[in-house]
Amino acid sequence: MLLIPMLAVSQNNESYAVVENSMITVNPTKIKEFEAGIAKHNKKFHAIGVYGARVYFISNGVNSGKYVWSMGPLPWGDFDKRPENKEHDDDWNVNVLPYTLAEGETIYWKFETKHSHFPKDFTLKKLVVDVYDIKRFQRNKALKLLEKIHKVMVEKLPAETFGIYTNEFNNTFDGKNLAYVSFFDKSSWLGEDNDFPKKYDAVYGEGSFAHFLKDWEEVSLGGRTELWNLRLDLSGLSADVKAIDRQ
Secondary structure: OOHHHHHHHHOOOOOOEEEEEEEEEEOOOOHHHHHHHHHHHHHHHOOOOOOOEEEEEEOOOOOOOOEEEEEEEEEHHHHHHOOOOHHHHHHHHHHOHHHEEEEEEEEEEEEOHHHOEOOOOEEOOEEEEEEEEEOOOOHHHHHHHHHHHHHHHHHHOOOOEEEEEEEOOOOOOOOOOEEEEEEEOOHHHHHOOOOHHHHHHHHHOOOHHHHHHHHHHHHEEEEEEEEEEEOHHHOOOOOEEOHHHHO
16 A cells, blocks of 8 residues: 555656645744744745745644745755755754744645646735645546636636645645645735636536535545735745746
8 A cells, every 4th residue: 555655656757846834833932032043044044046935824723823934836856956054954953943842744745837827926925725635546636626626717817826736745644635725915805705606607507616516525525724924024035926937
């Protein structure tokens, strides 16, 4: 059973980009020290280029109050080119790590370019991160269904910016297999009704969205939604994103 996912990885020769997301739980009595340390670290070691990083704060759900250190997207090959830097490692170990708790998690998310939509340059601010638990061996079917979502979004909501990501190292117990990330500026966006079911039916025919929901239920086990806010003050990179870099 262990051989199956390894074969799937080894046989994929397509060049693609991944995002490294590390979730960090901070000692609640050391938040000030942590933020000072990670801000200084990122602005010194992760301020430019492919190894630049940003920090997000999660404001709801089971991970509320945690931080996400995010680097990428970048090809796997760039990890091999990353220079060893003792000063970098020592700085993290001295000025960041002591203020965190042992619990933590790093996920490498594959950026699914053709399923995503970055119509224009934009400034990062707020994210809705929908993470789905996909049934075993159903990822390709899930992505096929998301192709339909992509078509509706591009035709009916062309200004919306979103990215699709799949977990490079899936497991069967945490339900973090696929992510749909929406990028927006103001919280009022959350209260808007884009009438997506009607738009879906307009593209694929009356009753199509109800059928889509049944199909999605067949490939997934559930999901959850988190709100992430960019902490530009703690990040190395700016908030500016070029659409061409996400194509």
